[in-house]
Amino acid sequence: MEQLFAIFIDEHVKINNLINEIINENNSLNRRNSLKKQLYLLLKKHFDEEELLYKKYRFEIQNVIMTLQRMYKEHEFLITKMNDADTNFHELYKFLKIHEHIEEKVLYPELARSVSSEDISSVMRVVVG
Ligand SMILES: [Fe+2]
Ligand SMILES: [Fe+2]
Numbered sequence: 001m002e003q004l005f006a007i008f009i010d011e012h013v014k015i016n017n018l019i020n021e022i023i024n025e026n027n028s029l030n031r032r033n034s035l036k037k038q039l040y041l042l043l044k045k046h047f048d049e050e051e052l053l054y055k056k057y058r059f060e061i062q063n064v065i066m067t068l069q070r071m072y073k074e075h076e077f078l079i080t081k082m083n084d085a086d087t088n089f090h091e092l093y094k095f096l097k098i099h100e101h102i103e104e105k106v107l108y109p110e111l112a113r114s115v116s117s118e119d120i121s122s123v124m125r126v127v128v129g
Pocket of ligand 1: 103
């Protein structure tokens, strides 16, 4: 059960490393474009996986529901930013760090407690393929 959250946290690390590489001024334009494409694909994959899990939340604790809604909106916003040529990756990084912090410190522990192990296993099967 904890394995799924470890995978998600590992994906956060990979996402953050990619953004740091994009921010690196020494990249050629080709390299930068290829990194941006990798980041886009990784974000999409990560958000799809997280949303599979978030949809398994069956309780009605208002704070949790509001946090989930915020995460959905931020996923959408981040994907939009990836398609925007003027995106400032320093700003994107700051925004994403807060998003990840909420997930790791608030949401994942809450979902680890409240989502059934059957539901977590079903998400896990999709994530590991
Ligand atoms: Fe997320
Ligand atoms: Fe995440």
